[in-house]
Amino acid sequence: MSDNEFEYAGSDAADGTWDDEGDFADYEGDFADLEAEAAEAAAKLPTVAIVGRPNVGKSTLVNRILGRREAVVEDIPGVTRDRISYEANWAGRRFLVQDTGGWEPDAKGMQQSIAQQAEVAMRTADAVVVVVDATVGATATDEAVARVLRRSKTPVILAANKVDDQRTEAEAASLWSMGLGEPHTISAAHGRGTGDLLDVILEALPETPREGTGGTGPRRIALIGKPNVGKSSLLNKLTGENRSVVDNVAGTTVDPVDSLVELGGKTWKVIDTAGLRKKVNQASGHEFYASLRTKGAIEAAEVAIVLIDASQPITEQDLRVLSMVIESGRALVIAYNKWDLVDEDRRYQLEKEIDRELVQIPWALRVNISAQTGRALQKLVPAIETSLESWDKRIPTGRLNNWLREVMAATPPPLRGGKLPKVLFATQAATRPPTFVLFSSGFLEAGYRRFLERRLREEFGFDGSPVRVNVRVREKRAKK
Known part of the structure; x- marks a missing residue:
């Protein structure tokens, strides 16, 4: 097998040859789509920070946004201490939601460290959701948070939490006085209004995250x-x-x-x-x-x-x-x-x-x-x-294909139906775990895929991580 035959292998034409421009054009859309998926997975995500004084329901709201119980929730204040980010998805859009500890302006000791973490979140996030307990109204601490955020250029969304009925909803109107715009009434515990809040968050988040955002916490x-x-x-x-x-x-x-x-x-x-x-x-x-x-x-x-x-x-x-x-x-x-x-x-x-x-x-x-x-x-x-x-770990596409060409030239895959499957192109489609996709003219046996995985590990490492090798069999498209 010549170098040229391998590099553009994948044609199942009767003569086994490859028309460089025409045949490669048949497949390049697949490669572009796959690499776009990989780029999207690796891209930094915009961040929304959930802030507020202790015990207003920030972690409960985070869990509601995630759709699972991830942030630790208790009835006592001060359970959340660190600034921790989780990946969320709403209406097909991915973003990071950052849970923070309760913010208090005059905190001392450990509470001061917790407040500092919340301040970092407010400074670096792409949007900030301020959670206020609507059953209590705006406290002095809530007003202090509002004063800090009114001076920032970051989009701020006011969430009036614990609104479980129409009476509380009417009382939440008083939160207009905080100067942060419309209070969006929600019940994080029961899910009331959280879908509308997420729509507002998506409108506020930029397409490209700010520099310095995207920390994922411990x-x-x-x-x-x-x-x-x-x-x-x-x-x-x-x-x-x-x-x-x-x-x-x-x-x-x-x-x-x-x-x-x-x-x-x-x-x-x-x-x-x-x-x-x-x-x-x-x-x-x-x-x-x-x-x-x-x-x-x-x-x-x-x-x-x-x-x-x-x-x-x-x-x-x-x-x-x-x-x-x-x-x-x-x-x-x-x-x-x-x-x-x-x-x-x-x-x-x-x-x-x-x-x-x-x-x-x-x-x-x-x-x-x-x-x-x-x-x-x-x-x-x-x-x-x-x-x-x-x-x-991510392996560059060029290095991956050079390695694959050498391996398959030394050890070709088994014949299948009298034909030798040929691999046109390989790319790493994802990390976490490393996932590789091979575009092939024919099916590659499971034993040969395990062989490629073993050689991948020998060449690139991957100790302690699973590796997935997928094959996409592409029939040659008819020429117009």
Whole structure:
């Protein structure tokens, strides 16, 4: 196979030749569409900051916008402390919604740090939503927030929250006095008026985000595993306090527990999840809802640490948990916990089990730890960072195609129906996880796709991240 034949391979013409301009033009629309999708996925998103004094319902509104329970909500003020961004989608448009702690002008100590985070959000966001409790009216703190925002050039939207009936809606009219324009009446808890508010937010957001926006807050880690494997003990050891209830009885944790943890000089959001006993569709009662929440925590995370009890044989439950993480496309670190209970015989057996049971995921990074004693916990951060780096990695199209040409010239795909499938072009369509699309003149066998994935990893790394290789078979279009 000549270089020219490979570069423009993909024609299924009878003579096997390629008309450089005509045939390539048949496909270039596909390439443009695919690369446009990739560019859109990589583009920075505009940011809307949700601000206001403590306990007015900011996090509840964030969850309503996201359509899921992501931000932690409690009836006590001051639960949200950091400025954390989440990706949202409304009417087909993607943007970041930034949850902030309660803003108070004369705060001291930790409350002052919380207020400073909210001020940063107000300065850097593309639009700001000020949330006011309509049942209380504009307080001195609300007026102070309004004074700050009236001086800024950022679009400001006033949301009058906790409006559950017409009487409260009439009272919300008094909020015109804040000088921030029309009060948009909503009930974040019940969803009343939030669709109209989102329409207003989209109108205020620019097509291109401001410079300096787009921060995504702490990176998100989910602790996953079967019951009683040590997830809560690990979270408590990492935080240095008893954030999760720990007991020898399996299934103590039901709701995901979020904690901001300082590791390796960085702040991470660590989520302790319920132990997965059964498949979601086979669980019942509180186990069913715990499984759903755990699945949601995996989807919301960027990297999953799957804990496996190293002192016991690898079980079907362990494999099911790993499959769930891999299917979700999240970066993966396997932590073999309770290593302080592992002797030489058990180490030998564990290595045999790993070779036998985990042969399909040799790319997953492994760390041997003890949540009880703190053994080797410092090794978690390098493994997490490596996995996330792989998860975010993008390979330039030119370099990818040069590599692919060399690989396929050395090891062509198997014949199919008497014809040799030819790959015209390859591109990385997405990151998180890295997803590659090959345009081919014929079907590529699953075994050959696994071979390409293995060679991709050898050339470009991707340790700790799943890699997806998709094939688009294109029939040659008839010439006019």
